[in-house]
Amino acid sequence: MSYTIQEVAKKMAISTYSIRYYHDHGMLPFVKRDENNNRIFEDVDLEWLHIIVCLRQTGMPVERIQHYLDLVQQGEQTVPERYDMMKAQQTRTLNEINDLQVHLKTINYKVDHYADILINHKADSFVPSNLEEAQQHDVYQENQP
Amino acid sequence: MSYTIQEVAKKMAISTYSIRYYHDHGMLPFVKRDENNNRIFEDVDLEWLHIIVCLRQTGMPVERIQHYLDLVQQGEQTVPERYDMMKAQQTRTLNEINDLQVHLKTINYKVDHYADILINHKADSFVPSNLEEAQQHDVYQENQP
DNA sequence: TTAACACCTTCGGCCCACTCGAAGGCAACC
DNA sequence: GGTTGCCTTCGAGTGGGCCGAAGGTGTTAA
Numbered sequence: 358m359s360y361t362i363q364e365v366a367k368k369m370a371i372s373t374y375s376i377r378y379y380h381d382h383g384m385l386p387f388v389k390r391d392e393n394n395n396r397i398f399e400d401v402d403l404e405w406l407h408i409i410v411c412l413r414q415t416g417m418p419v420e421r422i423q424h425y426l427d428l429v430q431q432g433e434q435t436v437p438e439r440y441d442m443m444k445a446q447q448t449r450t451l452n453e454i455n456d457l458q459v460h461l462k463t464i465n466y467k468v469d470h471y472a473d474i475l476i477n478h479k480a481d482s483f484v485p486s487n488l489e490e491a492q493q494h495d496v497y498q499e500n501q502p
Numbered sequence: 503m504s505y506t507i508q509e510v511a512k513k514m515a516i517s518t519y520s521i522r523y524y525h526d527h528g529m530l531p532f533v534k535r536d537e538n539n540n541r542i543f544e545d546v547d548l549e550w551l552h553i554i555v556c557l558r559q560t561g562m563p564v565e566r567i568q569h570y571l572d573l574v575q576q577g578e579q580t581v582p583e584r585y586d587m588m589k590a591q592q593t594r595t596l597n598e599i600n601d602l603q604v605h606l607k608t609i610n611y612k613v614d615h616y617a618d619i620l621i622n623h624k625a626d627s628f629v630p631s632n633l634e635e636a637q638q639h640d641v642y643q644e645n646q647p
Numbered sequence: 648t649t650a651a652c653a654c655c656t657t658c659g660g661c662c663c664a665c666t667c668g669a670a671g672g673c674a675a676c677c
Numbered sequence: 678g679g680t681t682g683c684c685t686t687c688g689a690g691t692g693g694g695c696c697g698a699a700g701g702t703g704t705t706a707a
Contacts, residue, residue, distance in 0.1 A: 361654080361655085362654095362655080363654075363655090372694080372695075373655095374694065374695055374696075375693085375694065375695090377656095377657095378694060378695095392702095393654095393655070393656085393701080393702055393703085394655080394656060394701090394702095395654085395655050395656075395702090396655085396656095407608075408608070411605045411608045411609065413693090414601065414602075414605055415602065415605050415606070415609065418692075418693090419692075419693070419694095420692095433619070433623070436616050436619050436620060436623075439612075439616055440613065440616035440617065440620060443609055443612045443613045443616060444613055446609050447606070447609050447610060447613055450602055450605065450606045450609060451606070453602060454599055454602050454606070456559065457559075457560065457595055457598060457599050457602070460556045460559055460560050460595065461560070461592070461595045461596070461599070463552075463553070463556045464556065464560065464588055464591050464592050465592060467584075467588045468585065468588045468589055468592055471581050471584055471588060472585065474578070474581050475581060475582065475585060478578070478581075506683085506684085507684080508683080508684090517665080517666075518684095519664095519665065519666055519667075520664085520665065522685095522686095523664070523665060523666095538672080538673060538674080538683095538684070538685085539672090539673095539684080539685060540673095540683085540684055540685075541684090541685095558664090563663080563664090564663080564664070565663095
C-alpha cells in the first residue's frame with residue numbers, strides 16, 4: 358500500500374505541514390517520490406511516523422527523536438541507549454499523565470462549583486450586590502479545591 | 503504571608519520568566535511592588551497563579567486565560583460562560599490523558615522489547631550480521647505493538 | 648482547447664509562550 | 678568600597694510547527 362501526504366495526514370491526525378517538517382528534517386528516511394516529485398508513503402513510513410508522533414506528543418524534542426531514529430538505523434549495538442531513552446520517556450509520560458490528573462481535579466472542582474451556582478441562582482434569581490463581592494467569591498472560595 | 507518571585511517560582515515549579523510574563527500580560531492583577539519595585543506576592547496571587555498554571559498546563563492559550571480571568575473579575579453574571587469554558591477544558595484534558603495513555607502503551611512495548619533483547623543477547627552474545635538486518639528488525643517487528 | 652479544479656511542490660515569513668542576555672539599580676555583607 | 682545577589686526592564690532568540698504565495702502537474706468538462 359502507498360499513500361499521498363494528505364491520506365497520511367488524515368490517518369495520523371496530524372497536518373501535512375508537520376509531515377513535511379519531519380521529512381525535511383530527516384526523520385522519514387525511506388519516503389520515496391513519484392514522477393512529479395510528490396512524496397509517496399509506504400507502510401514502513403507510516404510505522405516510522407507513528408513512532409515520531411508518539412514521541413513528539415509525549416514531549417520528546419525533535420532533536421532527540423532524530424537521534425533515536427539514527428540509533429535505530431545504526432543497528433543492534435545501540436539497543437542499550439535506546440532502552441534508556443524509552444525508559445526515560447516512559448517515566449516522563451507517567452509524570453505528565455499524573456500532573457494532568459491533578460489539574461483535572463481542579464477543573465472538575467470549578468465545573469461543579471459553577472454548576473452549583475447556576476442551579477441555585479436560577480432558583481432564586483440572586484444577583485451579587487457588587488463586583489468586589491463576586492471577586493472575593495471567586496478568589497477566596499472558588500480557588501480552594 | 504508574602505513571597506518574592508523566586509519563592510513563588512519554586513513553590514509553583516515554574517520559572518521566574520513565566521511569572522513575569524503572566525504578570526506583564528495582566529493575568530496577576532493584584533500583585534504589589536515593594537519600595538525597590540520588586541514584585542511581592544500574597545496568598546491571593548498564588549491562588550490566581552495556581553489557576554493560570556493549571557489552565558496553561560492543560561493546554562489553554564494565554565489569550566483564553568486572560569479572558570477567563572476577566573470574566574472572574576466581572577462578577578457573577580459571567581458564571582454561565584465560565585462554566586462552558588471549564589467544561590470544555592475538562593473534556594480537552596480527559597482527551598489528552600487518554601491520548602497519553604495510548605502513547606504510553608507504545609512506549610511500554612518498546613521498553614519491554616529492548617529489555618528482552620538486552621537479556622537474551624547478554625546470554626549468548628549475539629551480534630547482528632549486518633546493519634540492514636538490524637534495521638528491518640526495528641522497523642518491521644519492533645514498531646508493531 | 649482551454650479552463651477549472653485539486654492536488655502537489657518549495658521557499659520564506661509568522662506565531663506562541665516562553666527563555667535568555669544585557670545593562671543597570673539597590674541592599675547587605677566582608 | 679567592592680563584591681555578591683537579588684531584582685528590574687527591554688529586546689532578541691527559540692522550537693515546532695503553521696501558513697501563504699507562486700508555481701507545477703494531471704484530470705475532468707464545456
